[in-house]
Amino acid sequence: MKPFFDAFRQYAPIGEAAQADLIRMVAHESVPKGTVLLQAGQVCSRLYLLEAGMARGYYLHDGKELTSWFAFEGDVMLSMHSFTTRRPAFETIEILENSSLYSIEYEHLQYLYAHHAEISTIGRLLSEKYYVELEEHTLALQVMPAKARYERLLAQQPQVLQRAQLSHIASYLGMSQETLSRIRGKR
Amino acid sequence: MKPFFDAFRQYAPIGEAAQADLIRMVAHESVPKGTVLLQAGQVCSRLYLLEAGMARGYYLHDGKELTSWFAFEGDVMLSMHSFTTRRPAFETIEILENSSLYSIEYEHLQYLYAHHAEISTIGRLLSEKYYVELEEHTLALQVMPAKARYERLLAQQPQVLQRAQLSHIASYLGMSQETLSRIRGKR
DNA sequence: GGACGTTTTTGACTTTTGTCAACAGACCGG
DNA sequence: CCGGTCTGTTGACAAAAGTCAAAAACGTCC
Numbered sequence: 069m070k071p072f073f074d075a076f077r078q079y080a081p082i083g084e085a086a087q088a089d090l091i092r093m094v095a096h097e098s099v100p101k102g103t104v105l106l107q108a109g110q111v112c113s114r115l116y117l118l119e120a121g122m123a124r125g126y127y128l129h130d131g132k133e134l135t136s137w138f139a140f141e142g143d144v145m146l147s148m149h150s151f152t153t154r155r156p157a158f159e160t161i162e163i164l165e166n167s168s169l170y171s172i173e174y175e176h177l178q179y180l181y182a183h184h185a186e187i188s189t190i191g192r193l194l195s196e197k198y199y200v201e202l203e204e205h206t207l208a209l210q211v212m213p214a215k216a217r218y219e220r221l222l223a224q225q226p227q228v229l230q231r232a233q234l235s236h237i238a239s240y241l242g243m244s245q246e247t248l249s250r251i252r253g254k255r
Numbered sequence: 256m257k258p259f260f261d262a263f264r265q266y267a268p269i270g271e272a273a274q275a276d277l278i279r280m281v282a283h284e285s286v287p288k289g290t291v292l293l294q295a296g297q298v299c300s301r302l303y304l305l306e307a308g309m310a311r312g313y314y315l316h317d318g319k320e321l322t323s324w325f326a327f328e329g330d331v332m333l334s335m336h337s338f339t340t341r342r343p344a345f346e347t348i349e350i351l352e353n354s355s356l357y358s359i360e361y362e363h364l365q366y367l368y369a370h371h372a373e374i375s376t377i378g379r380l381l382s383e384k385y386y387v388e389l390e391e392h393t394l395a396l397q398v399m400p401a402k403a404r405y406e407r408l409l410a411q412q413p414q415v416l417q418r419a420q421l422s423h424i425a426s427y428l429g430m431s432q433e434t435l436s437r438i439r440g441k442r
Numbered sequence: 443g444g445a446c447g448t449t450t451t452t453g454a455c456t457t458t459t460g461t462c463a464a465c466a467g468a469c470c471g472g
Numbered sequence: 473c474c475g476g477t478c479t480g481t482t483g484a485c486a487a488a489a490g491t492c493a494a495a496a497a498c499g500t501c502c
């Protein structure tokens with residue numbers, strides 16, 4: 069549980085009572101590559117914290133998979149839309165490397181939010197942080213040509229380029245796999 | 256102040272004490288078209304709630320203005336990046352129509368978050384809501400061709416097309432003004 | 443109502459990126 | 473170690489979108 073608390077304590081101190089409730093409500097598990105944590109169409113019922121490994125979220129659009137994010141060690145994963153509205157998710161969450169992760173059930177998290185102000189605060193800070201990251205990614209998609217988007221990713225999240233496969237990266241960057249292959253091959 | 260409370264009460268009930276503090280800390284003002292609420296390079300020190308009117312946020316990229324969002328009646332406006340990190344903003348917030356708005360100073364909001372759990376909750380819910388909206392916009396930029404992005408905006412936020420000028424809309428949709436003009440003209 | 447500045451439209455052309463198809467390499471299971 | 477599948481690369485071509493430049497439309501201020 070220590071890595072779990074470390075991941076969250078950086079946002080706000082967690083009191084004794086909150087810590088005790090968390091221990092009761094947080095699950096830990098190891099999952100193999102290929103595991104689907106959330107299937108599009110189902111309601112996202114858990115928030116995940118990736119302890120080790122790698123995962124992605126993707127949408128199906130015209131029969132093509134469209135990666136919307138990658139998650140690595142320490143990242144929180146969920147379908148924000150489905151988790152917060154309790155409606156079926158549009159996205160699927162798939163484990164890309166053998167991973168270990170923590171998770172909290174939706175109702176439990178609501179209980180924690182309601183009873184421990186610091187956990188509510190951590191939830192807000194996390195939500196703000198991921199908003200800012202998404203905003204940057206969005207801006208890149210909005211304004212940069214394909215090559216610049218690739219270079220930005222190379223600078224900001226090199227582990228994506230090292231660990232994810234080309235088709236996933238290409239759709240994340242909003243370009244075809246062939247275009248990405250050519251850019252990477254320096255032409 | 257009533258419209259202000261109405262805008263927030265839909266997320267969580269606001270207690271007496273919180274209401275009293277809010278009244279002390281919330282400012283109200285009317286601003287003319289063209290007003291700059293936040294200039295890129297400055298730290299975003301206030302959160303705004305637009306009561307009436309219209310505004311946008313934009314970035315400068317290669318000397319071009321790049322609209323990242325439009326705000327209308329009832330929308331919250333800030334540079335999330337700057338407001339949360341206390342670092343200079345990359346974006347400028349500009350009033351596009353004579354408007355009236357409420358605002359809260361950063362330190363005051365932190366006080367409210369710390370002393371009134373329901374306000375912290377409202378902050379988290381707002382942040383989650385805007386994240387979901389941004390996610391949809393991002394997905395559109397990532398996967399849809401120009402024409403489909405235009406049609407999606409037409410269906411989802413027709414008031415943008417009615418009230419904003421073409422160059423702003425075009426950059427918001429990630430295309431040139433000429434392309435948008437041609438799409439709109441049905442060719 | 444005319445003249446100015448701004449915004450939008452249009453046309454010609456170029457560049458970027460996508461698509462389709464074939465091929466090469468890597469990876470895996472028997 | 474072989475055959476098959478999945479992943480990445482390359483080439484030829486097509487489609488989408490950008491750029492530049494000019495003209496038209498619109499607003500608004502005297």
